[in-house]
Amino acid sequence: MLGRIGRWIDERAHISELWQSQMVDYKVPKNLTFPYAFGIMALVAFAIQIISGIFLTMYYQPNVHTAFDSANYTIMKEVPFMWLIRQVHAAGANFFLAIVYLHIFTGIYYNAYKKPRELTWIVGFFIYFVLLMTALSGYLLPWGQLSYWGMVVTTEIPTAIPGALGETISVWMKGGYELGQITLGRFFGLHIWLLPLILLGLVGFHLYLVRAAGISNPEGVEIDKKKEGVPFHPYITLKEGAYVMGYLAVFFFFVFFYMHHFLPPDNFEPANPFKTPPHIAPEWYLLAFYTIFRSIPSKFLGFIAFSLALLLLLLLPFLDFSPYKSARRRPLFFVMYIVLIISAMALTILGTMPPTPTNAMLGLVFTAGLFSFFLSLPIISIVEWGWYKARGGDKT
Amino acid sequence: MIKVVFFTLLALIFFYIIWVNNIFAPHETYEMPIQYKKIVEDERYVKEGKQLFEQNCQACHSVRYDAVYPSAVQANPNLKALQEQYGKVLPKDVYESTFYTELSQLKESFGKVPPDLSTMYIARGKEYLFNFILEPQKVIPGTSMPPVMTGRPEDTAKIISYLRSVSEPPPSEKAKRTLMGIVTIAYLIIMGILLWVWRGKILKRMGLH
Numbered sequence: 001m002l003g004r005i006g007r008w009i010d011e012r013a014h015i016s017e018l019w020q021s022q023m024v025d026y027k028v029p030k031n032l033t034f035p036y037a038f039g040i041m042a043l044v045a046f047a048i049q050i051i052s053g054i055f056l057t058m059y060y061q062p063n064v065h066t067a068f069d070s071a072n073y074t075i076m077k078e079v080p081f082m083w084l085i086r087q088v089h090a091a092g093a094n095f096f097l098a099i100v101y102l103h104i105f106t107g108i109y110y111n112a113y114k115k116p117r118e119l120t121w122i123v124g125f126f127i128y129f130v131l132l133m134t135a136l137s138g139y140l141l142p143w144g145q146l147s148y149w150g151m152v153v154t155t156e157i158p159t160a161i162p163g164a165l166g167e168t169i170s171v172w173m174k175g176g177y178e179l180g181q182i183t184l185g186r187f188f189g190l191h192i193w194l195l196p197l198i199l200l201g202l203v204g205f206h207l208y209l210v211r212a213a214g215i216s217n218p219e220g221v222e223i224d225k226k227k228e229g230v231p232f233h234p235y236i237t238l239k240e241g242a243y244v245m246g247y248l249a250v251f252f253f254f255v256f257f258y259m260h261h262f263l264p265p266d267n268f269e270p271a272n273p274f275k276t277p278p279h280i281a282p283e284w285y286l287l288a289f290y291t292i293f294r295s296i297p298s299k300f301l302g303f304i305a306f307s308l309a310l311l312l313l314l315l316l317p318f319l320d321f322s323p324y325k326s327a328r329r330r331p332l333f334f335v336m337y338i339v340l341i342i343s344a345m346a347l348t349i350l351g352t353m354p355p356t357p358t359n360a361m362l363g364l365v366f367t368a369g370l371f372s373f374f375l376s377l378p379i380i381s382i383v384e385w386g387w388y389k390a391r392g393g394d395k396t
Numbered sequence: 397m398i399k400v401v402f403f404t405l406l407a408l409i410f411f412y413i414i415w416v417n418n419i420f421a422p423h424e425t426y427e428m429p430i431q432y433k434k435i436v437e438d439e440r441y442v443k444e445g446k447q448l449f450e451q452n453c454q455a456c457h458s459v460r461y462d463a464v465y466p467s468a469v470q471a472n473p474n475l476k477a478l479q480e481q482y483g484k485v486l487p488k489d490v491y492e493s494t495f496y497t498e499l500s501q502l503k504e505s506f507g508k509v510p511p512d513l514s515t516m517y518i519a520r521g522k523e524y525l526f527n528f529i530l531e532p533q534k535v536i537p538g539t540s541m542p543p544v545m546t547g548r549p550e551d552t553a554k555i556i557s558y559l560r561s562v563s564e565p566p567p568s569e570k571a572k573r574t575l576m577g578i579v580t581i582a583y584l585i586i587m588g589i590l591l592w593v594w595r596g597k598i599l600k601r602m603g604l605h
Contacts, residue, residue, distance in 0.1 A: 063489075065489035065492075066489065069485075069487070072461075072514075072515055073461050084576075094415070098411065230604055234599070235604060238591055238598070239592075241591050242588045242592040242595065243588075245585070245587050246585070246588050249584040249585050249588070252577065252580045252584065254415075255577070256573065256577025256580070256581075257574075258416070261414075261416070265518050265519050267519075268515040268519040269515065269519040274508075279422075284414045284415075345410050348414065349410075349418075352414075352418055353420050353422075354422055
């Protein structure tokens with residue numbers, strides 16, 4: 001019976017044809033490594049966030065008087081299993097960003113941003129940027145001390161722009177001169193409607209581009225798909241399906257047994273505009289930018305520096321014009337890549353430490369390390385063009 | 397192979413520091429003798445702790461998630477009618493506007509309305525609460541909290557045990573959650589392994605391995 005219904009639908013919708021042409025006849029390189037699974041893991045994480053988020057909106061109240069209680073009493077104690085949904089959503093946000101970071105660094109390592117995949121990279125950058133905005137707006141919603149003061153600090157950042165412009169942006173973000181009901185309302189709207197819809201569109205386009213421009217290769221060579229490729233299904237689907245199961249096992253370990261970081265204790269105190277907590281720092285995924293901002297003595301220059309870091313990430317495909325692809329074939333690039341990841345990790349960890357002069361000095365050193373990666377790329381490219389010509393145009 | 401080990405270790409160490417145990421960030425630690433920690437964790441002292449709370453703390457503090465309100469509010473005849481309308485736990489805005497007089501009197505005596513303690517166990521931890529309740533001036537110099545419990549560490553631990561029972565799910569629920577977690581993780585791991593084995597068989601048949 002079910003089979004007959006299935007056939008009836010298929011005769012009209014031609015789903016099996018679509019499956020055959022898009023999943024089975026679609027060929028990918030056989031040598032894709034484990035880090036290629038971060039893409040599908042990010043997609044799974046996104047789906048988890050949307051599903052758990054929909055359930056949370058059923059009980060969450062975007063009202064400064066009741067937001068805290070709706071999150072910590074109604075959701076955590078009153079409604080059965082909502083504690084699980086909230087823990088999944090909170091840990092899910094952190095895991096989503098962690099996977100996205102790993103995905104970005106994988107892309108850099110294998111040079112997946114180079115021709116013909118520049119647009120894939122640029123769309124991916126905007127996904128990352130909108131994701132940061134979504135995470136920031138969602139962090140305000142429980143209306144605890146960390147939520148409140150974290151947002152106070154975030155809305156202060158645009159005031160680094162001199163003149164009336166910075167102040168105007170800051171007031172526009174808050175919907176007034178201080179955080180209140182209007183702020184909560186607009187961040188709630190952004191978090192549940194506008195930003196996820198933009199994300200959904202961008203993710204769809206990103207996936208289309210991965211198909212249209214072809215998947216990159218760890219060896220940095222473009223394969224002839226008709227001769228060398230393996231069918232996407234079942235070769236890759238089952239492999240990455242098993243990886244996703246492993247990822248979910250780790251994820252649910254944190255959801256059930258270690259929520260200390262994802263629902264931080266300090267945020268279980270209701271927002272209090274009259275009491276500044278001793279340590280205010282953004283969440284870990286913003287700490288690298290925060291440390292750059294903090295280490296540079298001038299507020300305006302700090303703002304320029306962290307904007308520049310984001311801009312250089314966006315312009316990566318154009319900074320690197322070497323004929324070679326993948327760090328496996330590029331020793332100079334590999335060295336600078338190590339400098340990049342060490343600097344990015346060190347900046348993040350420095351962000352959790354108190355702002356002593358030594359830490360500010362270390363912050364400047366690692367900021368220099370971060371920028372040196374981006375600025376060395378054109379030089380490396382010129383050197384590698386020299387090698388390329390000396391080898392008579394051999395790409396291997 | 398060296399690269400794989402290097403990058404994996406680097407990522408694991410990084411996320412361990414950021415998510416689990418940040419050895420670089422400053423931590424405030426408070427001492428608490430082990431026998432009092434045991435009292436806090438013990439489910440038997442919750443009832444006694446609640447009685448001690450009513451005698452020593454309820455004059456000023458509320459535990460709204462357990463429908464415990466400051467004595468002045470509790471004496472107000474409106475409370476019962478409101479609880480019939482809204483349920484035992486009153487919405488914060490309703491609570492603050494209806495009992496404005498009582499809460500402002502508390503505010504006048506202490507400089508601010510004494511905080512609600514429903515989530516304080518999670519927010520501050522038992523060690524902090526233990527030290528603060530015993531000797532408030534030592535932890536926050538200049539606080540308006542009076543040293544009600546000074547010299548009574550055992551009773552203090554019992555009160556914290558009550559606050560823990562309000563913040564945390566009951567033991568039976570906790571056991572259910574642990575079981576749920578173990579079953580979920582075991583299911584995912586087993587499915588992952590089965591998927592991998594199944595893939596091997598399919599690829600062998602297709603001649604792709």
